[in-house]
Amino acid sequence: MRLLVLGGTEFLSYAVADDAARRGHEVVCAARGVSGTVPAGARLVRVDREVGVEPLAGERFDAVVDVARMSYRWVRDALAAVRADHWTFVSTINVYKDTAVPGPELLEPITEETSDNSPEVYGGVKVASENAVLDALGDRALIVRPGLITGARDVHDRFGYWANRLSRGGRVVVPDVPAQPIQQIDVLDLAGWIVDSAERRTTGIFDAVGPVLQLGALLGEIAEAVAPEVRSDSVGPEVPSDSVGPEVPSDSVGPEGTALVGIAPEHLVEAGVAHWAGPKSLPLWAPDTHQGFVSRDGSAIVAAGLRTRPVAETARVALDTERGLGVDRERKAGLTAEEEAELLATLPHRIW
Ligand SMILES: NC(=O)c1ccc[n+]([C@@H]2O[C@H](COP(=O)([O-])OP(=O)(O)OC[C@H]3O[C@@H](n4cnc5c(N)ncnc54)[C@H](OP(=O)(O)O)[C@@H]3O)[C@@H](O)[C@H]2O)c1
Structure with a gap:
């Protein structure tokens, strides 16, 4: 499989690239390369998504994994530049409106660029990004909504x-x-499941949470x-x-x-x-x-093959x-x- 990881130098996206490269896939990572290096066996294409994704224009991949944290524009630009049979967007459980109980309703999408880092705005930008991926890929899209990710190379200190x-x-x-x-979900378990899903063409929307x-x-x-x-x-x-x-x-x-x-x-x-x-x-x-x-229900992702x-x-x-x-x-x-x-x-x- 020819896999594009939009990221690949830090935490989850590094683990995805590493897992895929170890399985023998051809892995291209698109990042600035300032957070770290890409894993052995992967190739870095230097891209600053603030500027754009020109170096990827017209490229075709079997699968793409995008971890864009908080920019609808980054997601939209990548969708416009690259073709793929399967597209994973890593979102977050912050997309849910009801914080006190694990409900299904989502926040309103936010498409404007913003420097507001609050959890609600983060969630709203992710909703807009999910929608962009679903609109562009339809039933070839996989939306992953992790809760707390933990383990190797975790730079978040929690x-x-x-x-x-x-x-x-x-x-x-x-x-x-x-x-x-x-x-909590171990980064290696989540990364392994994301690569499995790209291989198997798993699609749909999943909360990525442990028990x-x-x-x-x-x-x-x-x-x-x-x-x-x-x-x-x-x-x-x-x-x-x-x-x-x-x-x-x-x-x-x-x-x-x-x-x-x-x-x-x-x-x-x-x-x-x-x-x-x-x-x-x-x-x-x-x-x-x-x-x-x-306290979200993780049974769907377990049924789809996640092992913790x-x-x-x-x-x-x-x-x-x-x-x-x-x-x-x-x-x-x-x-x-x-x-x-x-x-x-x-x-x-x-x-x-
Ligand atoms: N960490 C958690 O507990 C958690 C929980 C829920 C959801 N999530 C979601 O999971 C995803 C992954 O988060 P993570 O913390 O594990 O991050 P990550 O995979 O380490 O991804 C960050 C990547 O983005 C790249 N990047 C940053 N700025 C860039 C730019 N201007 N141009 C190009 N690439 C750029 C970084 O590379 P360079 O800096 O080298 O360019 C790095 O490879 C995110 O979407 C996050 O919202 C995380």
């Missing part, structure tokens, strides 16, 4: 925050919402994968949630000491800790208003990525050691 933080041990501040639903887990269970699995010193008996006695700064009982943790310490959502909000991502945040902590984005690996595998690879990026770098998401220490010193908390 899932990776937990792999890194839990590997370091000690008292780890977590949002005290162990039953919060959460979903719904509880946040407490997910963090526990990550901890076990990256911090082998966590013992099954490491959960100490419950500390009343109005107490401040209790020490972890010395007999309740492993040799290096790792304990998940829950702080109530209202205290975190008061202390200026953000949900989900960004500076001074607790990644993967979803506000009540956004539970719909972490155990969280522990993703966590170990995420930790390798974190260490490669430098664990002491300035992060896009999570708490600094100082912020975490201050929260522990000043806010009521309980050991999970």
Whole structure:
């Protein structure tokens, strides 16, 4: 198969190009080449989509995978320049209007260029981009709407925050919402499914999400994968949630000491800790208003062949990525050691 990946130098699009090249397909990646290099076996065609996709004009491919994040114009220009039998557009679950529950309704499409990066505008631009692909390709289009993507080469610092933080041990501040639903999909599983789908000419619209887990269970699995010193008996006695700064009982943790310490959502909000991502945040902590984005039904994509690996595998690879990026770098998401220490010193908390 001759495959064009619009991207190919960073995270998901790199994984797609890498997977396809390993299967022996001819892979062309179109990107600026500033986020990284393309995988072995793939060829880079330098394209800046802000300027246009002239270097691809008139080209024909068996399949195209486009990961355009937030530009309707980029998507439309690519559709006009390139011919293909099968076209995958990587969208997002942010296209859904109802954030609190997993409903079917979509946001209004946004076709104008904008510098507004808010989730609603991001979702609206993706709706317009999906429509452009569906209009141009009809029943040869595959629309993929991922939730949180995790694992190898993840530059977004969210899932990776937990792999890194839990590997370091000690008292780890977590949002005290162990039953919060959460979903994640390993980038290699998603990339493999996208390449399978191009090979099989799978079409339609799919939410690309892993199984719904509880946040407490997910963090526990990550901890076990990256911090082998966590013992099954490491959960100490419950500390009343109005107490401040209790020490972890010395007999309740492993040799290096790792304990998940829950702080109530209202205290975190008061202390200026953000949900989900960004500076001074607790990644993967979803506000009540956004539970719909972490509890979507993934049965359609599973029926279409998606296989998901155990969280522990993703966590170990995420930790390798974190260490490669430098664990002491300035992060896009999570708490600094100082912020975490201050929260522990000043806010009521309980050991999970
Ligand atoms: N990450 C998540 O958790 C998540 C969740 C839901 C949906 N998504 C969607 O998944 C898709 C992939 O996201 P990702 O974070 O994994 O990104 P990615 O695959 O790493 O894709 C970014 C690619 O776009 C290229 N690019 C950026 N600016 C460009 C330009 N001006 N001209 C040409 N190419 C350009 C980059 O290459 P150069 O910089 O080298 O040019 C890079 O190869 C996106 O559509 C995103 O909306 C992601």
